Amino acid sequence: MPLDPMTEIPPECDGCPIRHRAVCARCNAAELEELDRIKYYRSFQAGQTVIWSGDRMDFVGSVVSGIATLTQTMEDGRTQMVGLLLPSDFVGRPGRNEAAYDVIATTDLVMCCFRKRPFEQVIQDTPRISQRLLEMTLDELDAAREWMLVLGRKTAREKIASLLAIIARRSALASSTGPFGMVDFDLPLTREAMSDYLGLTLETVSRQISALKRDGVIELGSKRHVVVPDFARLLAEAGDDSEVLAH
Amino acid sequence: MPLDPMTEIPPECDGCPIRHRAVCARCNAAELEELDRIKYYRSFQAGQTVIWSGDRMDFVGSVVSGIATLTQTMEDGRTQMVGLLLPSDFVGRPGRNEAAYDVIATTDLVMCCFRKRPFEQVIQDTPRISQRLLEMTLDELDAAREWMLVLGRKTAREKIASLLAIIARRSALASSTGPFGMVDFDLPLTREAMSDYLGLTLETVSRQISALKRDGVIELGSKRHVVVPDFARLLAEAGDDSEVLAH
DNA sequence: CGTAGCATTGACGTCTGTCAAATTCTGTGG
DNA sequence: CCACAGAATTTGACAGACGTCAATGCTACG
Numbered sequence: 385m386p387l388d389p390m391t392e393i394p395p396e397c398d399g400c401p402i403r404h405r406a407v408c409a410r411c412n413a414a415e416l417e418e419l420d421r422i423k424y425y426r427s428f429q430a431g432q433t434v435i436w437s438g439d440r441m442d443f444v445g446s447v448v449s450g451i452a453t454l455t456q457t458m459e460d461g462r463t464q465m466v467g468l469l470l471p472s473d474f475v476g477r478p479g480r481n482e483a484a485y486d487v488i489a490t491t492d493l494v495m496c497c498f499r500k501r502p503f504e505q506v507i508q509d510t511p512r513i514s515q516r517l518l519e520m521t522l523d524e525l526d527a528a529r530e531w532m533l534v535l536g537r538k539t540a541r542e543k544i545a546s547l548l549a550i551i552a553r554r555s556a557l558a559s560s561t562g563p564f565g566m567v568d569f570d571l572p573l574t575r576e577a578m579s580d581y582l583g584l585t586l587e588t589v590s591r592q593i594s595a596l597k598r599d600g601v602i603e604l605g606s607k608r609h610v611v612v613p614d615f616a617r618l619l620a621e622a623g624d625d626s627e628v629l630a631h
Numbered sequence: 632m633p634l635d636p637m638t639e640i641p642p643e644c645d646g647c648p649i650r651h652r653a654v655c656a657r658c659n660a661a662e663l664e665e666l667d668r669i670k671y672y673r674s675f676q677a678g679q680t681v682i683w684s685g686d687r688m689d690f691v692g693s694v695v696s697g698i699a700t701l702t703q704t705m706e707d708g709r710t711q712m713v714g715l716l717l718p719s720d721f722v723g724r725p726g727r728n729e730a731a732y733d734v735i736a737t738t739d740l741v742m743c744c745f746r747k748r749p750f751e752q753v754i755q756d757t758p759r760i761s762q763r764l765l766e767m768t769l770d771e772l773d774a775a776r777e778w779m780l781v782l783g784r785k786t787a788r789e790k791i792a793s794l795l796a797i798i799a800r801r802s803a804l805a806s807s808t809g810p811f812g813m814v815d816f817d818l819p820l821t822r823e824a825m826s827d828y829l830g831l832t833l834e835t836v837s838r839q840i841s842a843l844k845r846d847g848v849i850e851l852g853s854k855r856h857v858v859v860p861d862f863a864r865l866l867a868e869a870g871d872d873s874e875v876l877a878h
Numbered sequence: 879c880g881t882a883g884c885a886t887t888g889a890c891g892t893c894t895g896t897c898a899a900a901t902t903c904t905g906t907g908g
Numbered sequence: 909c910c911a912c913a914g915a916a917t918t919t920g921a922c923a924g925a926c927g928t929c930a931a932t933g934c935t936a937c938g
Contacts, residue, residue: 456776466779479766485776511758514761514762514765515754518768521765521769524772525772526731528776533711535779537705537830582783623707
């Protein structure tokens with residue numbers, strides 16, 4: 385078990401790693417001050433549930449570090465991941481009292497939370513924040529729709545390639561690697577989480593990863609470390625083609 | 632061919648059928664005036680394409696009457712519907728110049744369009760509008776995520792039942808039928824459009840509709856008219872259960 | 879060194895897709 | 909009003925992709 389994550393709280397907004405990407409991205413000093421008054425940090429350990437679907441939510445907030453998932457579950461236990469929350473992503477919905485999805489930390493996680501009621505007021509009063517939130521919500525909507533194509537129309541192999549491409553692209557952005565050619569990253573998800581994202585079974589995920597490895601599309605260091613020798617090849621396997629500029 | 636739909640333009644905002652549900656829902660007289668200056672109506676015939684993905688968009692707007700679909704297409708022709716646009720739904724994304732999806736009128740369609748550039752300015756200046764847009768976008772995001780569960784985890788039979796339930800619910804709302812028991816409505820979609828929505832083939836859609844009919848879950852008047860004798864039964868077939876209050 | 883969780887692999891079944899044909903519906907023209 | 913053409917829909921036969929069930933392997937941690 386790692387150290388209590390609470391001991392690693394990030395510094396004030398100045399040095400915050402998501403200062404310029406989160407909902408507060410375009411705030412000026414006064415507006416930050418305003419947010420500061422209603423904010424607090426919370427930490428979660430890998431595997432912990434942040435919120436249960438149906439629970440009362442009295443905060444919204446941003447992922448500061450770590451990764452969380454948004455999932456829906458049917459009565460019989462079938463589950464579908466409907467969102468992957470990375471640093472700077474926003475959690476919760478102003479104007480709604482109950483969580484619509486389960487939010488689960490897949491890695492150790494730090495969140496910058498805002499008390500919900502005051503935050504709703506801030507949104508009313510601060511166009512720069514509500515407009516940023518609109519922009520982020522539109523981006524999420526686009527991502528959700530892109531994912532609908534993956535879920536509805538792609539083969540298992542294409543689904544895996546699509547997921548790897550998304551994660552690879554994000555890793556490349558985060559570490560500002562060259563845009564092309566070789567990329568490598570760690571998978572933040574178990575095979576089961578991947579299957580929940582992709583609408584597949586865990587076994588099919590495993591088989592397709594093996595197949596992509598066999599065909600030289602990817603190489604595996606450990607089970608979780610992926611090397612992509614040719615990113616364009618991966619995109620082609622995803623059925624994407626020429627979307628190099630996207631996202 | 633019907634009469635030129637342009638001849639049936641709705642009246643001024645006062646009597647507009649979507650006045651209290653669209654992006655302008657919460658506007659006061661002055662704000663409506665503002666919007667009025669940049670708005671114009673456009674009509675499309677059933678089957679016409681409103682916008683092609685990748686095209687330059689110089690307007691955004693609301694569906695006033697009729698139904699349109701939002702679809703994505705892969706190079707090899709596989710398509711996935713990612714949204715169903717009903718009256719009051721918003722089309723287009725402020726701040727983006729190219730359409731991300733094909734928008735196609737499935738019935739005769741009337742749209743209330745706003746020139747994009749001026750509309751973006753209005754959003755900046757009118758919190759009531761941008762906040763309404765945020766709210767609508769959050770609703771769409773929820774709908775997209777609900778649909779991800781359908782696409783990723785439901786069986787063909789459950790998918791069909793889910794789609795019928797959604798359409799039935801909306802029809803019930805529109806015509807303010809009693810909330811329970813018997814419902815009936817016309818399908819606004821061809822079998823092919825349904826298959827694009829559900830991530831199935833047209834043949835599977837047809838077979839599952841026949842099966843639901845055989846099992847007494849639905850009755851068919853014409854091919855397009857559906858009678859649902861027991862709405863709760865339909866929901867159960869959709870795998871939803873107890874979501875009676877939802878949406 | 880042993881246990882627990884994660885991952886891989888195999889054998890087999892089934893749901894859904896594919897290909898093809900028949901049937902019903904809709905609108906048009908005679 | 910009826911005949912006809914084209915589209916939409918239904919139905920059947922068959923195949924393949926993915927799921928299910930089960931065994932085995934790997935890694936980490938106590």
